[in-house]
Amino acid sequence: MLLWQSAQSQEAHFSYYQFTPVDVNPANAGAFHGSYRVSGIYSDNYGAITSRPYRNLDFNVDAPIIRGFRKQDWVGVGIGMLVLPILNGSGLHVNDDGTPAIGTTQVLTGFKGGLAYHLSLDKKQTRILTLGAQFASGKRSYQQLSYLDARVVPEKLSSKDGDIDQYNQQIQAQSQSKYPISKAYSDINIGVLFNSRQKKSDLKLGFVVKNVNKSSNSLFANNSKTGYKRELGLQAHGAYDMTINNKVNVIPGFFYYSYGNAWAFNVNTHAMYTLRPQDGLRVGAGLGLRNFRSIMTFFGAEYKSFKMGFNFDIDITSLAQETNGVGGFELCLGYIGTIYKKPKTKQVILCPRL
Template structure:
């Protein structure tokens, strides 16, 4: 079992070393990580979002993948109907026994232009950009190499390793992104949106050997869509879809939450509860496609607070080692509205 864990770790590290981006199962509660055009897109003046994800703890224990994100954004009115969005995001990710880590800080700007409708309903087109800096690091002393194993079950940590070609265990790089978003709001409880983003426009060098050929970070293309559709006075559907493609890898998340309005219902509810089922589909290194996980999600909204929890049930071949355990996520949002809130402006994320 220990050997299998090391093999799984090596596989997961190799995927991480190709610099694939972080992902959240509750992508709809991490809007600035999804698309810079979602900066400032809210029904209030400002928003704070916190996300945390832990994955593969059943295999890696204390070395499980840990991902966290904190963001803040606000909108600024321009004329009667348009808005600027200003925001900032800080996130970190740490994976495996060698502490392969990424830490990122970014600023984002957006502009929302109303292209039709009235005060209570309408549709908008939003453009956004993002820029910042990131750091990658790796603890080479914690790695194990094939030359350190004698083939008979023995291990000699002083034997030759494969790190001789690396001359830096951390480095900084700039990172740029851009995105577009379109949304239509029918009333306070019914909306539709679709967007796309292009991350890592500048394709920074990711090599831990400064003297080698460049190992460029793959650009990531994202397409996403969703909405909110009430089926009655107290129940509705909140479907969503996201497709991410980065180099040789792609991932699709799709599903829906069922939303239950509490207290006043559609007449003026300030509380709601959601339960949902989602699926994640991705590709293997051999180009085959698999259903990686089923995702159980929940969300509770109380006035300006939103709390989300999700759990991934692993359905890939790795489930034999994980017993189906994947990862859990916690998400928290708090919106500050104030006096500038004017009618229905955007979908609820």
């Protein structure tokens, strides 16, 4: 599910990250067989212990658009949208007496758009090296903010949260009136992807550097020393799709990401079983582990051009006693469309005299 390592790490990551290709790596844009790809995830986290769980929505669209400088190369484009409620209607109750924390509004919304150049290392397109670049813009907004809404106890907040302190002081000076404050930001992400396609295997390895420009996300113009700057992010991912026989595929994979002091390592394996080859009907299941904190279970199905997925996380941390092990769930949907070119028929004039 969505990982939240600290109040500084305002990034969304999902257990079933295969349904967010543009977010995982900008080089994934156009890296598939088809004309266009649409995918999305809805996640709900910690709903078992609070009436204000994390609820997030992520949406991706990508497509190969034009041929590259050589006939075996191509260019892909990808866009993504994210709505991430951080501290408002989403969040854990942290009051000692169990009462709800005061209502606030902090929402991170984002848009990503990028291009990827797929360079084939051979004429048969069995080995492909891709470079992708992505521009991301978003908005971080508050109305009223309190430590009670921060999902962490005050003594765990570092001095880098200066914008939170200053905002609280400003609210007090303004007699607790609610004045919305927002801050736009823009990031640059760079990614590379290597893909080796063989007859019975498909290997993918990728690496990403996010927030290269380390843009400011502070809500105050005069707090350059203590203001929030988006951390430099690093991501690495890989998958190895193995054909065991004409019915079964096994796909081990991993996804590592870090932002400042926050990091996570997702290791998973999926197995797919073909029921009806003529319809492309496959069903599958998988298991994964993240940071020895969550056991991830996966269930999926494919039918023709559609892909569906469901993820359920089992919490194995100290919170397990409160959550009964329920970490959250994800609902995933994907579609790969194909646009066929209308064939051009050569007109032939028939002469009845012949």
